[in-house]
Amino acid sequence: MTELLKVSDASMIFGGLRAVSNFTMKIDEGELIGLIGPNGAGKTTAFNMLTGVYNPTEGEILFKGEVINGKKPYQVTAMGIARTFQNIRLFSELSVLENVKIAFDMHVNYSLAEAVARFGRYFPQEKNADEKALGLLKIFKLDRFKDELAKNLPYGEQRRLEIARALATQPKLLLLDEPAAGMNPQETHELMEMIRWIKKEFSLSVLLIEHDMSLVMGVCERIYVLEYGICIANGTPDEIKHNKRVIEAYLGEEVS
Amino acid sequence: MNKLRKQDLIVLGLCVILFVVVEILLDQEIIDPYWEANIILMLINIILAVSLNLINGYTGQFSIGHAGFLAVGAYVGAIFTVKLGYPFEVALIAGTIAAAFLGCLIGIPTLRLNGDYLAIATLGLGEIIRIAILNIDYVGGASGFMGIPRITNFAWAFWIAVAIMYVIKNFKNSSYGRACLAIRENEIAAETMGIDTTKYKVMAFTIGAAFAGTAGVLFSHYYYIAHPASFTFMRSFDILTMVVLGGLGSMTGAVTGAVALTGISAALADYPEWRMVIYSISLIVLMLNRPQGIFGSKELSLQMFKLGGGTHDGTAESK
Numbered sequence: 001m002t003e004l005l006k007v008s009d010a011s012m013i014f015g016g017l018r019a020v021s022n023f024t025m026k027i028d029e030g031e032l033i034g035l036i037g038p039n040g041a042g043k044t045t046a047f048n049m050l051t052g053v054y055n056p057t058e059g060e061i062l063f064k065g066e067v068i069n070g071k072k073p074y075q076v077t078a079m080g081i082a083r084t085f086q087n088i089r090l091f092s093e094l095s096v097l098e099n100v101k102i103a104f105d106m107h108v109n110y111s112l113a114e115a116v117a118r119f120g121r122y123f124p125q126e127k128n129a130d131e132k133a134l135g136l137l138k139i140f141k142l143d144r145f146k147d148e149l150a151k152n153l154p155y156g157e158q159r160r161l162e163i164a165r166a167l168a169t170q171p172k173l174l175l176l177d178e179p180a181a182g183m184n185p186q187e188t189h190e191l192m193e194m195i196r197w198i199k200k201e202f203s204l205s206v207l208l209i210e211h212d213m214s215l216v217m218g219v220c221e222r223i224y225v226l227e228y229g230i231c232i233a234n235g236t237p238d239e240i241k242h243n244k245r246v247i248e249a250y251l252g253e254e255v256s
Numbered sequence: 257m258n259k260l261r262k263q264d265l266i267v268l269g270l271c272v273i274l275f276v277v278v279e280i281l282l283d284q285e286i287i288d289p290y291w292e293a294n295i296i297l298m299l300i301n302i303i304l305a306v307s308l309n310l311i312n313g314y315t316g317q318f319s320i321g322h323a324g325f326l327a328v329g330a331y332v333g334a335i336f337t338v339k340l341g342y343p344f345e346v347a348l349i350a351g352t353i354a355a356a357f358l359g360c361l362i363g364i365p366t367l368r369l370n371g372d373y374l375a376i377a378t379l380g381l382g383e384i385i386r387i388a389i390l391n392i393d394y395v396g397g398a399s400g401f402m403g404i405p406r407i408t409n410f411a412w413a414f415w416i417a418v419a420i421m422y423v424i425k426n427f428k429n430s431s432y433g434r435a436c437l438a439i440r441e442n443e444i445a446a447e448t449m450g451i452d453t454t455k456y457k458v459m460a461f462t463i464g465a466a467f468a469g470t471a472g473v474l475f476s477h478y479y480y481i482a483h484p485a486s487f488t489f490m491r492s493f494d495i496l497t498m499v500v501l502g503g504l505g506s507m508t509g510a511v512t513g514a515v516a517l518t519g520i521s522a523a524l525a526d527y528p529e530w531r532m533v534i535y536s537i538s539l540i541v542l543m544l545n546r547p548q549g550i551f552g553s554k555e556l557s558l559q560m561f562k563l564g565g566g567t568h569d570g571t572a573e574s575k
Contacts, residue, residue, distance in 0.1 A: 051448060077450040085448075091441035093553065102438045105431035106450035112459075115430035116423045118260075122430070129431070169450050 004029045004173055004205050005050070010059030012045050012229075019045040021229040022059070027173065032199055032206045034220035034237075036213075038249060041226040043209045044086060047175055050207075051083050052076035064172070078106060082171035084162040086178045086209075092151035096142055096161060099150050100133040103168035133168065139201075140164045156187050163194075167202060174198070176208040180215050188212055192219045217241065225249065264422075271418050275411070282410060292410065294522040296478055299413035300471045301518050303420050305498040305510035307467035310424055312496070313505035313553070314433065315460040316440030317367060318375045321382030322495045325355040325465040327487035328385060329472020331395050334404045334482050339394075344407045348416075348473045355469025356462050358385075363461035367454065382492055390484045400483030401476070408478035416474065420467050425507060427463065436460050440505075501542060503549030508556040513549070 005027040012020040020042040027033055035043050048054040050061060052073040061068050068076055082103075091099050108129055110121035137143040140160045145153060150161060159179060166174060176195070180188045192215050199206050210216045216223060217237040225233040225240060227249040233240060240246055248254075278295070281287045287295070304322060311319045333351035336342045342350075366377045395401045427433045435456045438446035447453050476482040498517050502509025520538065524531040542550070 053444070053448075072452070073444075073447040074450045074452050077448060083448055085445070089442045089445035091438050091445065093441055094437055098434060098437070101431075102434045102446070102451070103449040105434055108431040110431070112427075112432060115432055116426045118264075118426055126430075165449065 002029050003027075004031075004064060005207075006062040007050070008060050008062075010046075010049055010056040010061055012042070012049055012054055013057040018229050020049065020056075020226075023049075023226075023229075023231055025224055025231070025234075027205050027207060029172075029205055030199070030203065032195070032219060032221050033208070034216040034223040035207060035209045035226065036211070036216055036223060036240075037226035042229040043226055044177060045229075046226070047083060047177055047209065050076075050175060051081055077169050077171075080170070080172035081175065082166035082169045082173075083175035084159075084166050084177055084179060086181065088158050088162055090150040090158060090161060090165070092149065094150060095147050096137065096150055096153065097130075097133055097146040099161060099165050100136055100168045101129050103165045104129050104132055106169055136164045136168055155182055159183070159191075160194075163198070167198070171204060173205045173207065174202075176206065176210075178209055178211065180210055180212045185214075188215055191215070195219055275414055278414075279410065291522070293478075294518060296408065296410060296413045296474075297522075298515050298518040299410075299417045300474050300478075301495070301498060301514040302417050302511050303467055303471040303474070304495045305502070305514040306421055306424055306507050307464045307471070308495050309499045309505070309507060309510040310427070310436075310467075311460055311464040312499060313503075313510070314428060314440060315436040315457060317457055317461065318371060319378040319461065319464070320375050320489070320492050320496055321362075321378035321380075321385075322464075322468050323487045323489065323491035324382035324385035325359060325468035326472040326475065326491065327389060327482070327484070328355045328358055329469030330476035330482040330487070331389060331401060331472075332469070333473030334401050334476045335395065337407070337477065338401070338404055344412075344477065347477070348470060351473035352466045352470045355472065356466035359465025360458060360462040363458040363465075364454075367457040367461060379489055379492070382487075382489055386484050386487050389487075395482070398484065400481050400485075402481050404476050404480050404482065406478060406480055408474045413474055413478075416470060420470065421507065421511070424463075424467075428507075432456065432459065497539065501539065501549055503551035503553060505553035506549070506551040506555055508554070509549050509551035512551065 003026060005025070007023055007025040010020065010023045011018060023046060035046065037043050045054065049056045052068065052071045052075065055070050063079055063081060066079065068079065091102060108125050110125050114120040114122045134143060134146065137146055140163065142157060142161055142164060145157065150158065153161060163176070163179065179195070180191055183191060195206060195208070196219060198204070208220070220237060222234060223237055223240045224231055225243075225246050232245045232249060233243045235243070278287070282292055304326065308319070308322050311317050329351035332354040333347040336347035336350045337344060362381050366374060366381070369377055389395060390398055428437070435446070435451045438449065438451055439453050439456060443453055494517070498513035499510050500513070501517065502511065502513030520535060521531065524534055
């Protein structure tokens with residue numbers, strides 16, 4: 001297995017607050033990794049460092065052997081990292097199809113002149129974008145909503161659309177920020193199956209933040225645990241379940 | 257995609273019919289010279305409104321300095337025809353490029369700002385352009401640039417307006433336009449979807465400014481004069497009002513807003529004391545009852561009349 005992402009000693013410091021401290025992580029191709037921790041542990045901050053939203057104060061992040069510190073989010077996306085958001089960020093006043101097409105537009109390369117005068121590569125590439133976007137929507141069973149505004153979709157469908165949109169950028173690594181938030185057990189179970197399936201079908205690695213332990217334990221191959229910005233454990237789900245420090249972080253220390 | 261071409265052709269046909277009808281009416285003097293002047297002003301306002309809509313409505317960057325780019329186009333165009341003796345066509349291109357260049361130059365630093373801050377910055381820049389012109393004696397300073405030939409006529413204004421609407425419509429329905437819409441909807445998500453937000457914001461701002469420049473050349477070559485007083489921030493607000501009235505983000509709305517406001521203002525010219533009262537009351541009533549504007553962000557398109565399929569298309573309603 002080749003190494004896809006390598007985070008060495010990355011820290012994110014806001015003024016006097018070390019939101020993430022000396023975070024080290026490694027993701028191989030095709031792995032499904034979980035990132036857990038109590039609220040405010042720095043999980044989303046870690047995501048923001050990986051996607052270029054924040055530039056880590058210290059440390060180095062390598063993706064496919066290239067340094068991504070200091071790159072802008074759109075450059076990181078172009079390198080092959082896509083993400084979803086904890087609080088859904090769809091293009092709410094645009095149609096479901098347009099949402100996915102926008103993400104696919106990175107791979108569209110007709111010139112401005114071709115676009116405004118409609119010649120050359122415009123029609124073939126638009127057609128291709130439409131087909132690709134529609135194909136993705138079909139996979140996520142969203143094609144019947146394609147002309148609906150994104151904001152009118154039910155909550156679960158909005159989450160699915162966000163994942164479809166992230167996949168349209170054709171990533172090698174997919175970051176999912178609490179994909180099961182607000183879902184009932186049935187939906188969570190379906191999501192779990194879907195994440196496994198996506199990983200295989202699109203041959204990518206997945207890193208997911210999640211509070212739903214049944215989901216994390218059920219689907220992840222390895223898990224990293226953050227507490228107060230510090231990585232206190234990493235290992236297989238079984239190791240994490242029995243790790244003393246993890247239990248303390250979640251349930252508090254034993255009274256002696 | 258053939259549907260799209262077909263739709264464009266149908267719209268072009270409608271435009272030709274509209275053009276011929278109005279041209280005949282003008283020729284037979286059924287439309288009197290007063291209304292002819294107002295129709296040309298309407299067309300210039302349409303260009304201004306749709307180009308501002310590209311910046312404010314599609315890209316969501318609240319700019320209120322549009323009169324500044326109008327002024328640049330008006331003066332640069334006049335310099336090319338009057339001072340340098342070039343033909344009108346060259347002046348049109350020069351005015352457009354000059355405004356585009358300035359738009360790009362101004363856009364790069366200011367588009368880092370958001371919302372209110374950008375509005376204030378663009379308002380200030382519009383005024384800076386006007387004050388600068390006021391102090392350049394080469395273009396007549398405070399007394400204005402006089403002796404500009406009247407070259408703009410209905411045909412020029414009409415076809416340039418149609419062409420600009422066509423370009424903006426196609427821009428919106430391309431990957432470039434979608435990037436701008438994405439920025440309006442959610443800038444962070446847009447950036448995570450691989451969109452270089454700064455690039456597209458500057459692009460939209462530059463194109464919007466360029467077309468305001470084109471409108472400026474038409475403007476100064478219709479009124480014989482380019483005067484700094486025509487390009488105050490009140491002019492910027494007029495254009496903004498047209499866009500908001502019609503519906504931010506809708507080209508049909510921008511066109512309707514431009515036609516309606518120019519029309520109302522012209523129709524009420526005989527009652528100067530009531531003009532602003534009626535104008536303001538109608539705006540207040542509309543905003544209370546329909547804050548999203550007449551069209552919201554929807555477009556009037558041929559599909560509504562079941563003539564063809566395809567994507568949004570606003571040019572059906574081209575005057």
